[in-house]
Amino acid sequence: MGMLLCLAVILSAAENAVVPVLPLGIKPGLSNIAIMAALIYFDGKSALTLAAMKSGFVFLTRSVMAGLMSLSGGIISAIVMLVLFKKTKSSLILTSVLGAVAHNLAQLLCSALITQSSYTLWYYPVLILTGTAAGALTGVVLSVVMPYLKNHFRKEWK
Amino acid sequence: MKKAYFLTKMIISVTIILISSGCTANNATEYSGFFMDSYAQFKVWNGQAKELSQTAEDLDALFSMYNENSDIYKINTNANAVIVHDDTIAIINDTIKLNDEFGGGVDITVGGLTLLWNITSEKPEIPAKEEIDSALLQTGIDKIEIDSTKNTVISQGTRLDLGAVAKGYACDKIKKQLNETDARCAVVTFGSSSLLYGEKPDGQPFRVAIKDPEESGGIIGTFEADACFVSTSGGYERFFEIGGVKYQHILDINTGYPAQTDLISVTVICDGGLKSDFLSTLIFIGGSKGLDKHLNADDYSVIAVTQDKIIYISDDIRDSFELSAAEYTVAS
Amino acid sequence: MKEKIEFIKLKDIIIISAVIFIGLAGLLIPRLFDSGGVCSITLDGKKIYSARLSKETDKVFTLEEAPDFVFEIKNHEIRIVQSPCHDKICVHTGFIGRPGQAIVCLPNKLVVKIEADGADSGADLIIG
Numbered sequence: 001m002g003m004l005l006c007l008a009v010i011l012s013a014a015e016n017a018v019v020p021v022l023p024l025g026i027k028p029g030l031s032n033i034a035i036m037a038a039l040i041y042f043d044g045k046s047a048l049t050l051a052a053m054k055s056g057f058v059f060l061t062r063s064v065m066a067g068l069m070s071l072s073g074g075i076i077s078a079i080v081m082l083v084l085f086k087k088t089k090s091s092l093i094l095t096s097v098l099g100a101v102a103h104n105l106a107q108l109l110c111s112a113l114i115t116q117s118s119y120t121l122w123y124y125p126v127l128i129l130t131g132t133a134a135g136a137l138t139g140v141v142l143s144v145v146m147p148y149l150k151n152h153f154r155k156e157w158k
Numbered sequence: 159m160k161k162a163y164f165l166t167k168m169i170i171s172v173t174i175i176l177i178s179s180g181c182t183a184n185n186a187t188e189y190s191g192f193f194m195d196s197y198a199q200f201k202v203w204n205g206q207a208k209e210l211s212q213t214a215e216d217l218d219a220l221f222s223m224y225n226e227n228s229d230i231y232k233i234n235t236n237a238n239a240v241i242v243h244d245d246t247i248a249i250i251n252d253t254i255k256l257n258d259e260f261g262g263g264v265d266i267t268v269g270g271l272t273l274l275w276n277i278t279s280e281k282p283e284i285p286a287k288e289e290i291d292s293a294l295l296q297t298g299i300d301k302i303e304i305d306s307t308k309n310t311v312i313s314q315g316t317r318l319d320l321g322a323v324a325k326g327y328a329c330d331k332i333k334k335q336l337n338e339t340d341a342r343c344a345v346v347t348f349g350s351s352s353l354l355y356g357e358k359p360d361g362q363p364f365r366v367a368i369k370d371p372e373e374s375g376g377i378i379g380t381f382e383a384d385a386c387f388v389s390t391s392g393g394y395e396r397f398f399e400i401g402g403v404k405y406q407h408i409l410d411i412n413t414g415y416p417a418q419t420d421l422i423s424v425t426v427i428c429d430g431g432l433k434s435d436f437l438s439t440l441i442f443i444g445g446s447k448g449l450d451k452h453l454n455a456d457d458y459s460v461i462a463v464t465q466d467k468i469i470y471i472s473d474d475i476r477d478s479f480e481l482s483a484a485e486y487t488v489a490s
Numbered sequence: 491m492k493e494k495i496e497f498i499k500l501k502d503i504i505i506i507s508a509v510i511f512i513g514l515a516g517l518l519i520p521r522l523f524d525s526g527g528v529c530s531i532t533l534d535g536k537k538i539y540s541a542r543l544s545k546e547t548d549k550v551f552t553l554e555e556a557p558d559f560v561f562e563i564k565n566h567e568i569r570i571v572q573s574p575c576h577d578k579i580c581v582h583t584g585f586i587g588r589p590g591q592a593i594v595c596l597p598n599k600l601v602v603k604i605e606a607d608g609a610d611s612g613a614d615l616i617i618g
Binding site: 190191192195196197345347349350352354358364365366367368369370371377378380388390392423425 | 535588592594596599601613614615616617618
């Protein structure tokens with residue numbers, strides 16, 4: 001699990017290094033890969049803990065607001081993915097897409113609350129679309145690395 | 159072995175985080191108010207709009223020729239050397255440089271004439287020719303002496319009026335201010351000079367609409383631009399009418415009268431605020447006959463409208479220009 | 491623990507398509523509406539009037555807080571008909587109706603502004 005935390009944190013950091021190049025709102029959401037892996041190979045509780053710890057990192061290393069945003073997005077999206085994956089046995093892609101969209105919308109809501117301004121809420125369409133794309137991307141990436149992860153985790157459990 | 163692996167990754171990831179940057183919030187703040195003799199609007203994503211207005215307020219306090227505590231007022235009313243702020247030295251020097259580069263045309267020593275015409279006063283009148291001529295004698299940038307080491311300026315009988323360049327300079331300074339912050343995007347406008355900063359949250363270019371100076375409330379057309387400075391010159395709102403003739407507020411330093419030009423609106427887009435403000439005034443005064451070399455310029459773009467309602471546009475923004483008013487035509 | 495995890499199912503494609511559709515619709519539909527935003531009048535920063543232009547009928551009116559001004563709404567646009575200022579720049583401005591436009595009376599610190607209605611409401615900047 002510790003490895004997954006590192007993974008989540010590295011992915012989120014690497015992502016933030018790339019973000020300035022992309023238009024705002026287009027976030028690959030790579031850290032979601034780690035959260036989904038936690039869901040698949042461990043359980044919902046681990047996934048939620050992972051999301052919380054990642055946000056903790058963000059809070060400690062960047063700012064309160066960044067941490068809050070990460071927390072809202074991460075937790076909500078982890079919950080959504082948990083329900084989809086465990087309860088309704090949804091597929092990989094659907095989980096990652098809806099998880100990414102939920103992540104974006106939750107962050108949007110959080111930022112609107114922080115700034116006490118409903119103006120920002122109007123960006124929801126863009127975030128829905130970028131979330132879909134990001135979710136598809138992370139889902140595909142995860143499916144590609146899954147065989148390797150499976151081997152690693154089988155070793156860890158023993 | 160596992161613990162070492164874990165630790166290494168932790169250290170590496172923390173290092174990466176410390177190096178990384180970027181913010182994911184998507185909030186915009188807005189602020190508007192009266193600055194530099196115009197209604198200014200500030201909008202910034204990931205930043206405080208009100209802070210930007212502080213820069214405008216500070217510069218206004220330095221540059222306004224009507225404010226007794228401003229650097230400019232002190233220069234204008236003192237025969238001796240006046241110690242001024244860095245910004246004042248900078249704006250004068252930069253304007254002189256631009257005048258040299260473009261062969262004159264925007265004279266900031268026009269203060270005496272401006273006061274004479276007093277277009278915004280209660281009862282504007284056309285000044286007598288003798289008064290205009292004597293005011294003209296007082297103009298001339300050679301009458302300004304600057305000492306950059308001591309930060310002093312001496313005006314030998316001439317009066318400075320930074321109206322043609324102050325807002326552009328303010329936009330430059332605000333851009334520098336924004337560079338120091340996390341702001342991803344901002345739109346700042348003083349009406350005749352504006353700053354488009356960064357990139358919009360939706361990734362689209364900025365859409366800019368040009369008001370129609372003749373048809374109140376109407377728009378001539380819109381164009382698209384990425385981050386840049388935009389300035390417009392034209393009779394627009396500041397003018398007075400006597401005997402059916404419109405006297406607009408941009409004075410021609412050669413004649414002492416409001417510039418006689420067949421252009422009703424000039425918009426300049428480029429990478430410098432002061433430069434765009436300067437150029438829009440210069441091109442406006444120059445009339446349509448001087449347009450060619452400006453339309454072909456490499457480092458700035460122009461949209462100029464003649465009183466015959468013909469619009470001349472530089473090639474590089476021509477494609478994104480959309481006409482909104484039927485009475486105007488775009489020149490080919 | 492060999493769990494077969496599905497990559498993608500047919501119903502997922504339908505659901506995702508619906509999500510994309512909602513996103514696109516949210517993006518494109520506001521662009522269709524370009525007129526009749528909310529108009530507000532502020533005096534020295536304080537809001538003294540607010541109305542949705544698209545719902546207003548043509549009328550001429552004054553406001554208690556700004557007794558020397560006369561406003562007119564016509565065809566979902568608004569203008570200042572009379573003002574106590576000397577240069578009457580605000581009166582010269584005439585009618586405004588699009589979000590982002592404003593009429594300003596500097597000496598009296600009165601501003602008539604049309605607010606943006608949604609994420610995309612025309613121009614980001616109006617100059618001139």
